Amino acid sequence: MKIAENLTAIQSRVAEVARAAGRNPAEVKLLAVSKTFPAESVAEAYAVGQRCFGENRVQELEAKAPILPREIEWHQIGHLQANKVRGALKFASWIHAVDSLSLLQRIERLANEMNAHPKLLLEVNISGEGSKFGLRPEEVAPLLEWLPEDAPAPIVGLMTMAPFDVPETTLHEVFGGLRALRDRLQQETGHPLPELSMGMSGDFEVAIQEGATIVRVGSAIFGHREYT
Numbered sequence: 001m002k003i004a005e006n007l008t009a010i011q012s013r014v015a016e017v018a019r020a021a022g023r024n025p026a027e028v029k030l031l032a033v034s035k036t037f038p039a040e041s042v043a044e045a046y047a048v049g050q051r052c053f054g055e056n057r058v059q060e061l062e063a064k065a066p067i068l069p070r071e072i073e074w075h076q077i078g079h080l081q082a083n084k085v086r087g088a089l090k091f092a093s094w095i096h097a098v099d100s101l102s103l104l105q106r107i108e109r110l111a112n113e114m115n116a117h118p119k120l121l122l123e124v125n126i127s128g129e130g131s132k133f134g135l136r137p138e139e140v141a142p143l144l145e146w147l148p149e150d151a152p153a154p155i156v157g158l159m160t161m162a163p164f165d166v167p168e169t170t171l172h173e174v175f176g177g178l179r180a181l182r183d184r185l186q187q188e189t190g191h192p193l194p195e196l197s198m199g200m201s202g203d204f205e206v207a208i209q210e211g212a213t214i215v216r217v218g219s220a221i222f223g224h225r226e227y228t
């Protein structure tokens with residue numbers, strides 16, 4: 001039961017870091033990123049109480065979601081191709097990496113058609129590295145301004161990936177930068193953006209210190225990933 005053990009350890013660490021930062025641990029959602037791991041691994045984490053899981057590829061989401069408990073809250077976290085939007089909308093209640101106006105428009109159109117209401121996060125590339133995807137900070141406001149009041153899928157916050165192997169000060173700049181951008185956009189557009197999806201196995205502690213409300217943790221829970 002290595003997964004159960006890892007999960008318990010990460011849950012305590014998340015709560016501990018939140019408390020030390022003067023935050024309420026209940027404000028930080030732990031998303032277990034199960035990409036590349038089989039449905040059995042998800043079931044193992046589910047059995048010890050984990051309910052929120054993240055997948056990077058829609059094909060994997062489509063393979064696992066139908067054979068696992070319906071109570072699971074699925075998050076589509078990776079770059080989403082236009083031709084995969086339907087699959088994501090079928091199973092995901094959150095989509096983390098909306099990174100263009102055309103993708104946003106397609107999601108809204110198909111969500112309306114499919115009567116789906118996922119929560120959306122806009123992916124921002126804060127540092128100019130870290131991810132080859134993501135909006136530049138100045139590209140975010142136009143998406144918020146385009147979104148109709150009665151859109152089926154609301155934008156509820158921002159998401160980012162930090163570059164790998166950078167000093168902790170850089171992580172603070174990236175995650176603090178996403179929070180500052182969120183604060184500014186809320187003021188300038190009046191659009192509420194309560195959610196900040198940031199932090200992974202190697203950097204979730206800094207992300208929580210900087211205000212993350214969702215941390216996306218994979219390998220620290222499920223172990224080393226083998227890509228085929």
Ligand SMILES: *Cc1c(COP(=O)(O)O)cnc(C)c1O
Pocket residue numbers: 033035056077078161200201202216217218219220
């Ligand atoms: C894989 C992945 C994660 C989790 O990464 P770990 O380092 O294994 O915790 C988080 N977010 C995204 C977008 C990912 O693709």
